[in-house]
Amino acid sequence: MNKILTIESSYEEAEKNSKKLVKNSGFKNQKILVKPNLLCPTPPEAVATTHPSIVKGVVEYLIDKGCDVYLGDSSAGQDSLNVLLKKTKIKNALKKLDVTFVEVDKYPAIELQLQGFIKDQTMPISKIVNEVDGIISLPKYKVHMLTGFTGATKNFYGLAPRLVKKEFHAKYINPAKFSTMIVDLALSIMKKVPTFYVMDSIWGMEGEGPKGGTKKEINMLIAGKNPFQVDNFAIGMVNPKFKVFTNEIAQKLGLIQKYEVIGPKKKIKLKMSKGYKAVRLASIFPNFGILASLVGIPKVGSLCTGCQTCIKNCPVNAIHMENGKAVIDRKKCIKCFTCVEVCPVNAIKVRKRLI
Ligand code: SF4
Ligand code: SF4
DSSP, X not given: OEEEEEXXXXXXXXXXXHHHHHGGGOOOSSEEEEEEOOOSSOOGGGOSSOOHHHHHHHHHHHHHTTOEEEEEEOOSSSOOHHHHHHHTXXXXXXXXXXXXXXXXXXXXXXXXXXXXXXXXXXXXXXXXXXXXXXXXXXXXXXXXXXXXXXXXXXXXXXXXXXXXXXXXXXXXXXXXXXXXXXXXXXXXXXHHSOEEEEEEEEEEEESSTTTSSEEEEEEEEEEESOHHHHHHHHHHTBSSOOOOHHHHHHHHTTOOOOEEEESOOOOBOOOOOHHXXXXXXXXXXXXXXXXXXXXXXXXXXXXXXXXOHHHHHOTTOOEEEETTEEEEOTTTOOOOOHXXXXXXXXXXXXXXXXX
16 A cells, blocks of 8 residues: 655754655665756745755755756746746755756657546657656645645646646646646656655645745645645645545546555645636536636736736737736636736736636
8 A cells, every 4th residue: 555654844854854755765876857846936935836955855865875866847937947946045955966957948858648538648748757767756735726736746747848838728728627637647757757756745825826825834744656645645634625626536537545644644724716716616617718707817916017927928818018017808818827827926816706
């Protein structure tokens, strides 16, 4: 039976505790990719990205075990890996360590055949997946406006180049279908290469995550070999239990079998995303695209600086500039909430309309 390993931890102890957990990956003398969550260029206190102490603990452990360590991700927006690593303070944490950085947006891609529910779909993802012997994923515990939760299952989406992510958001408009694609992606990567997960649940994010929500102290590290089980355990801590697309789909596919929990368990209260509640309701209708105009409206507020980052990242070109500010065309908008994630000043908020 698979094991979920948990440790109560603060960030002061996270480096030491991450090492204890990652021992269970069994990786040594191999080429290993470390995949943190580097969604956006924000400091660790913003809790949107994996904390540097966890990345450092895992990388140090792997180097001690004779591994060649690679680290890669791509942001939700336009930021280079270097900017992400600097702002998240991971670069500084790793400065004395021998790590090869992989810029997903510039690295060659391979066509990965998705396995699971979706048939006949390939997805370009970084070729580094083909070149390593294992992946250690370091997801972050955050509520997500589109999929409900961004944990271990969704963390692999960062291995797709930015333009591919944009294309897949536009292709899988219904959030339930988008989440199915996310589950299939994680499953396909797991079938290709051994994986291990250490989730940063010391400070998580509730409300309008994955970037603009509020901090939630959980004080835990959660680890395991199966991303669906890691997420299932993490979601199960929430009381009352909340429903998450990726978790439900993984259950339907039989990907969450019984697991044993070694370490402390806890119950937490978590504020759900208003956007997600609305999106979830609308997603039961086959024509989500039309109904989406009635739910969770992203709205640009007065903080907008006119930087146009949202315009560059909107998958359906639903944003334009008017008098130096971004304006969203509600009819075109598919409610993917990418603009909310990428806005550097959190100027876009989701307004609840139908729940
Ligand atoms: S809404 Fe945000 S991302 Fe869009 S132009 Fe304004 S500041 Fe930039
Ligand atoms: S306006 Fe925002 S939420 Fe709407 S489609 Fe564009 S990026 Fe997605």
